[in-house]
Amino acid sequence: MIDLKGKVAVVFGLANKRSIAWGIAQKLSEAGATLAICYQNERLQRDADELAADLPNTKTFRCDVSIDTDIDAVFEQLKAAYGKLDIIVHSIGFAPNIKNTVLQTAREDFRIAFDISAYSLVALARVAQPLMTDGGSILTLTYYGADKVFPNYNIMGPAKAALESIVRYLAADLGPSKIRVNAISAGPIKTLAARGISDFTSILTAVEQRAPLHRNVDQLEVGNAALFLSSDLASGITGEITFVDCGYNATGL
Incomplete structure (x- = not known):
């Protein structure tokens, strides 16, 4: 059994109980980690507070990752509350x-997609590094x-491709600090974000039909993988993209 007692984990991106972040938070909490859950804005605060109340040793913090002053402020709060992060x-x-194709994507929409989906990992890692004094794990979702x-x-495809490349470069940058950086490539899950993808059910159906396990994953399965990658059992793993998609990525036709 993985034991994270004494470890502090900060989870960014929790929107509601369907969030992949929520599945990860539950698994980290079950392993004994002290949790900080960060939500984007006041509109999401109630859901974050209600979910956090179900987990021991869990606090919530507001942070919009597209605003550098928000990031600086929340890490100052985290430093005051916990001293160090893991x-x-x-x-x-x-x-x-x-819904626009890549060809139809406006310059400003491109900038926002890459800023929030990819650059935000860089912004968080840079401010987190000084607080990860004993090394640790940074994990993202692709x-x-x-x-x-x-x-x-x-x-979102090109934005996620950028994110995966950033994982590898950050792994190299942060390796000397004993900080590992990895990504989980999760199969399709009915999250709030997935609602914006037209005909999302067709992707779910395709995975169920073609994946070796002939089903889709759920948040807790992604949470299990995140727990492993966040633990000392994965001490030699960094710069990697780990698929948790019932094997769909391994199939052809």
């Missing part, structure tokens, strides 16, 4: 007007649409 979970992705074209995933 685990950072980045479960964030957004693209405005995602999707197979970074490698292959999926209908209606559109500009």
Whole structure:
């Protein structure tokens, strides 16, 4: 059994009980970690507070990762509350007007998608590094649409591809500090973000039909993988993309 007692984990991107971030938070909490859950804005605060109340030793903090002063402020709060950090979970992705094809994507929409979905990991890692005094784990969430074209995933595909490259470069940058950086490529899950993808059910159906396990994953399965990658059992793993998609990525036709 993985034991994270004495470890402090910060989870960014929790929107509601369907969030992948929530599945990860539950598993880290079950392993004994002290949790800080970060939500984007006041509109999401009530859900975050209600969910946090179900987990022991859990506090909530507001942070909009597109605003540097918000990031600086929340890490000052985290430093005051915990002293040091051990685990950072980045479960964030957004693209405005995602229904537009890549060809139709406006310059400003491109900038926002890459800023929030990819650059935010850089911004968080840079401020987290000084507080991860004993090393630790930084983990983000990606999707197979970074490698292959999926209908209606559109500009999020290139944004996730950028995120995966950032994982590798951050792993190199932070390795001397004994901080590991990895990503989980989760199969499709009915999250709040997934609602913005047109005909999302067709992707769910395709995975169920073609994946070796002939089903889709759920948040807690992603949470189990995150727990492993956040623990000392994964001490030799960094710069990697780990698929948790019932084997779908391994299939052809």
